[in-house]
Amino acid sequence: MTTTTLSIPRIWDRPKSEHGIWSWIGTVDHKRIGTLYLITSFIWLLIGGLEALLIRLQLATADSTLIGAETFNQLFTMHGTTMVFLVVMPLSAAFFNWLVPLQIGARDVAFPRMNALSYWLFLFGSILLNVGWFTGDSPNGGWFGYAPNSGITFNAGSGMTFWAIGLSILGVASIAAGLNFTVTIFNMRAPGMSLFKMPVFTWMTLITSILLVLAIPVIGVALIQIGVDRLYGTNFYNSLAGADPVLWQHMFWLFGHPEVYILILPAMGIVSEVLPTFSRKPLFGYEFVIYSGIGIAFLGWFVWAHHMFTVGLGPAATSAFAISTMAIAIPTGVKILNWMATMVRGSIKLTVPMLFSISFIAMFTIGGLSGVMHASAPSDAQQQDTYFVVAHFHYVLFGGAMMAIFSGMYFWWPKMNGYMLNEKIGYGVWFLLLLGFNLQFAPMHWLGMDGMPRRIFTYSSDQGWESLNLLASIGGFVIALGMLLFIYNIWYSRRPANRVEAGNDPWDARTLEWSISSPPPHYNFAEIPQVEYRDDFWYQKYPELLEHEDGHPAPSGAQDDAEAAESHEEDGHDGHGGHGIHLPDMSYYPIMAAAGTTIGMGGLMAGYWVIIVGGILGLWGIIGWSLEPVNDPDPEAEH
């Protein structure tokens, strides 16, 4: 089929090795790329956590001089940027990569090389963002980088330029990933899997991908604008030339609020898989959960100015945005009720992933309620820029997104790695994280109500904020202990002496990824599954439940399906056992194109020769890529 006759001279052979470093550099396998995302973003999680601990050390006592104002600015800027763009988003991407092809019964994503490109751009962009730690000039304008404060007039260092360029590269990575998963989910579902038979996690990935495709360009334009302002002296955010000082806020939050849902929708997808599995019931109101997800994503575009109630937009705009913000609580509340109703009268198993998912519901509800308080503009005027807001968004992003991500880690770890994470240690991780999280962030509600402002590097002892701040700092170190215990859990569980093999389906779960071996073979499915029902794998295992749970008549061929499922489990006994399945070949061009792009864009700050080097590398990567066939012709099949 591949009849491309164009080619450029090969300087090196196409990567073939299945082991060692080159097999990772050249990989286009969605599972390996998922693992790369997982490891990279977990390292960033530790670094971002370290930044948070330094912040908490500084704030633990009044009048502290431990860090100083400028370093403090850099720390909270990079803590926020890291946690949003280098931790929660790529951790979600790790799950997208690992799970979406498995859940829809596909052998890979639609564009495997573009998938690798997304990862490498993410890796290089994230490094560029952090270069400032070594030049002593880190970004210091807050994670939302408000212009004109972040413009060259008020912020002359190179930090915010690195920030703009680094985030632009991450933006390209996100758009590419969003496009890839949109096409994958629309086009590569197994036969019979209509949209409303897809697992909820896949659905939330689809919605998130569409949000990425549409929202990232908005921040991309804002970053280009601030970038050319800083590099070339244009006037987008130059107030002296008549620029609007509020424009950046509109642009940032027009991106930033859909971004909030980009962070939380995958988390909602994870708990929507975990809760039914451990309640041994189908998700309550599947359609409601899906439509609520779509509703949240749609309404998310009309609420951005609730971040700007104190800017002075006037009563009409403020009221409109207050109402739209309150409206978004409705689909969110629907989901929370659905998750709880899923557990009602279920046979609940309190496994570690289940505990994290239940904690997600509780913590996210608290964060959601304080969010509704912000939606009320007069109330928000009191809360704006105080620790109350910090408490709110940590309850939705840590108590929400991170709890769900940990739930997903414990839930899918056996599928990804073939062994179980030790459950006893897991309970300890859950307990420490939940305890530390609440110790750290619950006091911030009171601090905020008492008027403690965000982003100040210290406070005086006569303000009465010392004990609550100390409590919050202690909570931070409890979280750190939980993280260390999680790492220990991995180390402990993978030791041969303690290793507990996962088998195909350790949780007796519902979706297709559990029908194949753990870890899955390179080609995922020896035979592409035929899907008849929502949670098809569950009904292959328990055909007698069909009538009872869904009101569907029991399928006539249910028994055959169950047998077919068994034969799936025994790879190699189903006709071709993975032989003759052609997957896309590995390629070096994605990493080359990503490196070229990063060097070229970083070169905007360094000089023309760097741009030229990056440009040549990038063009070489792109042209080589476009002329490289997806699969090299099979030498055995040539005629």
Next chain:
Amino acid sequence: MAQEAITEYHGEVHDPTYNTSTGLSNRKLLMWAFLASDVMFFGTFIATYLIYRNRSLVGPYPENVLDIPITTISTFVLLMSSLAMVLALHYTREDSKGPARFWIAATAALGGVFLIFQVVEFQTFVNEGLTPRTNIFGTTFFILTGFHGAHVTVGVIWLLFMLFGHFKGTLRSDNALDLEIAGLYWHFVDIVWIVIFTVVYLVTANDGAPPGAPPFIHHG
């Protein structure tokens, strides 16, 4: 053997039967989704231009530099390139080699003429004292139209690759989808220009100095 197996992995494959859930080829769906993304990209730049209308504190203002008659010609050239694109795809599908190559070349050439118009326009504006640093109008105008020009440049290069592929025999009627996808991009870039021409040239071309700002006096 190989052919059958590749079709099973229904991914990035040049398979005319599009063995996908929607029946659309992956790459075509990718291009449509990308264009949706690009709508947001240009939409944000155009919104910035409109929000920043009449905010320049010094000249030149739009009325001092924008030339609707000249730009109408370049707009016409770009729109004709879309017609050429349609014909190029038609003849490629029919396997009429000569006309197909002629119209692919014509599309690229018309795009190139448009770019020459843009370069000359930029040069003229600079000579008249308007650069991206001069004022708000200069900043928003050059960056918006500059990014559009960059899109046209990418399109021209893409079409030249297509032309080359047609001569080499890698672009044929059975994979005319390659050209169709380039065409989607090309038509989109044209549509964006229609919006830019309307918004920047037709709507704001008569904007002079806003209240309180000095009128522009051309020196030289």
